[in-house]
Amino acid sequence: MVDKMRSCIEIALSPQLMDAEAQGLIKKARDYFDIGIEAGRCIHLVTMEADLSPDDLALVKDEIFTNPVIQVSSLSPLDVDFDWCIWVGFRPGVRDNAGSTAMEAISDLLKREFLPDEGIYTSKRYCLTGKNLSKNDVEKIADELLANAIIQQWKVFSRSEWDASKGVGAIIPKVLLNHEPKCDVMDIDSNEALQAISDARNLALNSRDIPVIRDYFLDPDVVASRKKAGLSQPTDVELEYISQARSDHCNHNTFQGLFRYTDGATNETVEEVNLFKTYIKEPTLALKDEKNWVVSVLWDNAGVGKFDDTNNYVITGETHNSPSNMEAYGGAITGIVGVYRDPMGTGLGSRLIMGSYGFCVGDMNYDGPLKAPLHPRRLLDGVIEGVKDGGNKSGVPTTFGQTLFNQGYMGKSLVFVTALGIMPSMVDGKPSHEKTTVPGELIVMSGGRVGKDGIHGVTASSEVLSENTPAGHVQIGDPYTQKKMHDFLLAARDEGLYGFITDNGGGGLSSSVGESAMLSNGCEVWLDKVPLKYDGLDMWEIWISESQERMTIAVKPENIDRFMALSKEHEVESTVIGEYTDSGKLHIKYNDHTCAYVDMDLLDKGFPQWEFDALWMPPALRGLTEPVLSPPKDVNALILSMMARPNICSKEWIARQYDHEVQGGSVIKPLVGMKHNIPSDASVIRPVLTSMKGLAFSQALLPWYSKIDAYHMMTATIDEAVRRLIAVGGTLSHMGGVDNFCWPDIQFHPVKNPDGKFKAAQLVRACRALKDACMAYGIPLLSGKDSMYVDGYLTGEFGEAIKVSALETVQFSATGVVDDVTKCMTLAPKVSGDLVYVLGTTANEMGASEYYELLDQTGLNVPQVNFDQFKVVYRALEKAITNGLTASAHAVARGGLATHGALVALGGGMGFELDLTRVPVDEKNGMPGMDALLFSESAGRFIVTVAPENQSTFEKMFKGMACAMVGRVTDEHSCFVIKGTDGKVLSDLSLDALEAAWAAPFGDMI
Amino acid sequence: MTTVNALVLTGFGLNCDMETAAAFELAGARAHRVHINALVGGKVNLDDFQILAFGGGFSWGDDHGAGVIQALKLKNHLGEQLLKFVDDKKLIIGICNGFQTLVNLGLLPGFDGDYTDRSVALTWNDCGNFRDHWVHLGINGKSPCVFTRGLDPVIDLPVRHGEGKFVADGAVVERLEANNQVVMRYALGDGSCAGGKFPENPNGSVGDIAGICDPTGRVFGLMPHPEAFNHFTNHPDWCCNLERAQRQGSFSIKQEGTTSGIQIFKNAVACVS
Secondary structure (H helix, E strand, O other): OOOEEEEEEEEOOOOOOOOHHHHHHHHHHHHHHOOOOOOEEEEEEEEEEOOOOOHHHHHHHHHOOOOOOOOEEEEOOOOOOEEEEEEEEOOOOOOEEEHHHHHHHHHHOOOOOOOOOOOEEEEEEEEEOOOOHHHOOOHHHHHHOOOOOOEEEEEEEEOOOOOOOOOOOOOOOOOOOOOOOOOOOOOOOOOOHHHHHHHHHHHOOOOOOHHHHHHHHOOOOHHHHHOOOOOOOOOOOHHHHHHHHHHHHHHOOOOOOEEEEHHHHHHHOEOOOOHHHHHHHHHHHHHHHOOOOOOOOOOOEEEEEOOOOOOEEEEEEEEEEHHHHOOOHHHHHHHHHHHHHHHHHOOOOOEEEEEEEEEOOOOOOOOOOOOOOOOOHHHHHHHHHHHHHHHHHOOOEEEEEEEEEEHHHHHHOEEEEEEEEEEEEEEEEEEEEOOOOOOOOOEEEEOEEEEEOOOOOOHHOOOOOOOOHHHHHHHOOOHHHHHHHHHHHHHHHHHHHHHHHHOOOOOOHHHHEEEEEEEEEEEEEEEHOOOOOOOOHHHHHHHHHOOOOOOEEEEEEEHHHHHHHHHHHOOOEEEEEEOOOOEEEEEEOOOOOOEEEHHHHHOOOOOOOOOEEEOOOOOOOOOOOOOOOOOOHHHHHHHHHHOOOOOOOOHHHHHHOOOOOOOOOOOOOEEOOOOOOEEOOOEEEEOOOOOOOOOEEEEOHHHHHOOOOOHHHHHHHHHHHHHHHHHHHHHHHHHHEEEEEEEEOOOEEOOOEHHHHHHHHHHHHHHHHHHHHHHHOOEEEEHHHHHHHHOOEEOOOOOEEEEEEOOEEEEEEEEEEOOHHOOOOOOOOOOOOOEEEEOOOOEEOOOOOHHHOOOOOOOOOOOOOHHHHHHHHHHHHOOOOOOOOOEEEEEEEOOHHHHHHHHHHHHOOOOOEEEEEHEEEEOEOOOOOHHHHHOOOOOEEEEEEEEEHHHHHHHHHHHOOOEEEEEEEOOOOEOOOOOEEOOOEEEEHHHHHHHHHOOOOOOOOO | OOOOOEEEEEOEEEOHHHHHHHHHHHOOOOEEEEHHHHOOOOOOHHOOOEEEEEEOOOOOHHHHEHHHHHHHHHHHHHHHHHHHHHHHOOOOEEEEEHHHHHHHHHHOOHHHHHOOOOEEEEOOOOOOOOEEEEEEEEOOOOOOOOOOOOOOOOOEEEEOOOEEEEEHHHHHHHHHHHHHHHHHHEOOOOEEEOOOOOOOOOOHHHHHEEEEEEOOOEEEOOOOHHHHHHOHHOOOHHHHHHHHHHHHHOOOHHHHHOOOOHHHHHHHHHHHH
């Protein structure tokens, strides 16, 4: 083989311009590591392995890669001064989005196609100067700020090592497999043999599934039918297919498992036969019957609700924890771009209209001995950026999000991503939420190509992270390719060109084709047709690879030409890779040789239910008590400390990076208030610009309460999401939920997981709470997912590995239709002289509160939700808001009345008074003291402001309910003033002081 | 009055096409969302339109400079047609990624009738990051720009970009200012120039420049998004404004009608009707 020509274009900003990227690096090096870089410049490298003439190269350099107004460039290394130079590039096989668009641009400019062995690769080098920079410093910057060894490689050059004529050298991270694709047969002579194969191939087969799999392949009828197809023992393609389909990620074995739940207080044991069925499916079906706006739930990629007479909305939520934990940027961008394919693959496909995020990470300033794969600070930087690029480049507004910190997430961080779409309720004369595959239809794969990336992603997230977890499943999402595909598929949908669509997520073709072929009852797949990123993939790899940005579509033969022509116009790659049949068989071929031939109903063949022992010990029996505490004396200082808590303080810098206005329907933004800086209770968008209807969205995360009881964690979380939605103008009569569970390992093991039974009991309790809350509030679960095994092994000071488990966490999202967006509300008071009300009672419920956490306490009295009592207040508030009686409304959440009163005050930018003697109380845990009135996190509460002229109407509406006027908004001063129960001023803080404290922790981040 | 046909480009990672089309419809035009390849392939003819909109988004992922590859593609395939469109005294608006594309094509600033010269650029924000933020904009009443005729001296619009810092050499900026081609500048609440102050000037633009036009005023590029202020509920202060207005009882903001964002599109439609 003749070597291709290699060339490299170096591009930098003109020297007189500020280099914002290099400045960002300098700031991080200083803030994170106290390393002083005096100056820096960033140089972009485009390395080409292609036979281009010198004229072509010059043209490409000048026309595409150099902006004459601001950039300088060269086909030899740029002469930029440095003491140290760091080069960072991708490892082979990692998705290089910029390399790919560069190739598109060059093809277009030179009117030349690239050959399969040609390629373009982007990388960067950073030229740093600093008298005191040591090699160690520079390597630390390379390794801990710029590159992640999982996806990137780096090199450091000192000035003396640098050869100005060679530069970094043309490094080509090309994948060369030199491998003849094959299909192996597997030995299933004994259970042990199959177990050994599972272990060796990382199939993560459950040991109890193994005999079932063997029985199937040894069944004489199966043997006979396989013999006709030319097969005997199972092939690797078949075992990989079964492994994917049986994984906890795809099959939800935990939620479908059998739980023996023992209450340690009474020693009574009950059997929970199927958590999913009992606590999710049954209540959702019951509510679907009650609520005529519920269109489609429980089977498709996302749930569907009615938006108006001609449109339905679609919602789902996902997590992408394990990959983000290893490669934060790649994991998060793949997560959000991935969850966006769910609405695209729901019904006949919807257009994306919004997204949200939830980040749970360890302490940003952690400096202890434990080593996580990524420091929480770096991890958060990466996931923020990943969701930014994934969301913004998809053209989808990210209108809501939350970030929280807890040491438990050092073991495994959580990245929640939620997606909403909208579709016309009818497409081509048929209901858009219905779809099926029909024998004779062609199986088409559209979008990206298949590579080795993402292989065994699903099975890896079904295991506790260990040093053996393969890192190969970390990918980089490509929102550009997906956006093109999104636009193309909507055009194809509107022309009625297909009857079924689904996404390629976990499990790749194995899942998307495997599941869609269940509908027609069979398929024949031609794996050799699947377009690959590079040659040399084995058949099983093509079948299960999770390479991103792909959809699977069923197209009738008569529509295929038009479908392909439209695909070409949109420059999206689409390929016919097989055909749906009614043979009852999953039949996979490669170059006409069969490499899988199994029954479509193989997966229903008596696989055993997973089983768990659950042991519940009530918190008091676990030794939890209330701390012995006297009321604080310096309340001013205390409130300022609370405002600066990482879980309370301003995180404006995150929300500002996300485009929350694209699509033009923004009504209630993520940041509200006079200065547009206070986090909103919820967001509202107007997805149909010709309509006044809105879609409200909120989410809540309260994992801390799991320290006491996951039942109350769940009810409080749902209650908060509900109140947040009502505060902006949502209503209980149309409210759908999405539950995203993230749970540590619950399978008891005396050595590896000694508290597994307790965590299993917490799961059972959370599921019970989910049903109780959904039934009480009337919230059908439109969608939901579970992510188990949120544990990690961290290396400690002495080389020991410690297992760190995350708190039992549920993110609950709520959404609903608002009939008239002009009735929507923000939390900020608007007019001086307005009256301040507190709705709902405050009780002595400081257990696991932010206040106790500040004092390093846990306590016992966790907030509890009284559905019947709260619901009455919520209905009344809905009515008050609709009738225009309120000027602002805010759900009191983490941090209690004091911190939320302060946020409301900051939102209004006016004086704000709160008299504790008037706050409605509940004495169930004794009379709440001053500290409880300030910081208890009792559920069910709002802070509302009302115009004086509406006072009597408003109060009549809440007659007999917990509702009290506690103060007023004033322009006579600009302070947040709290009067104590003794009538004296307990706290008097200027808004400036409050804002300064609240903004301080992350205030200099942009 | 003749029907005004506005073409809104789509495809290749562009993303504000739905609301830009909606804004034109609100302004009285017929909006057509057209894939770039439909124009390139000749399926749609530029001659059939009076207004061409380069909208926001991330064309080709903005991987090699915002709007760079889009400009290249259009220049290679539609260069002559675009120049004819300008010659025919038709209107072009470039918003955000579209503005970036116009300056890379050289359609702006269009000195001396040369619509191919790249002399200004939009580069990385000084703050180093993408930013979504409503800004105040001071409108230059002396500008020939047809899109901003009769607008209030200060309007509010959202910016949402990572590469919006306007850069040009001193002589070019002086010339833009002398010609009143600087249409809008980032401003303080009272309408005075932001003076480079962050976040009022969100990106470090030279001279607080947020939008410029060609000497004829018919080609207009701006970083802020007028199409995202298509309804009064888009404005971040609408809840407060509405509440206060209702208390005064003097007027209802709901009847206020056209937002300043939509007025920009109305001006365009009026100009070619």
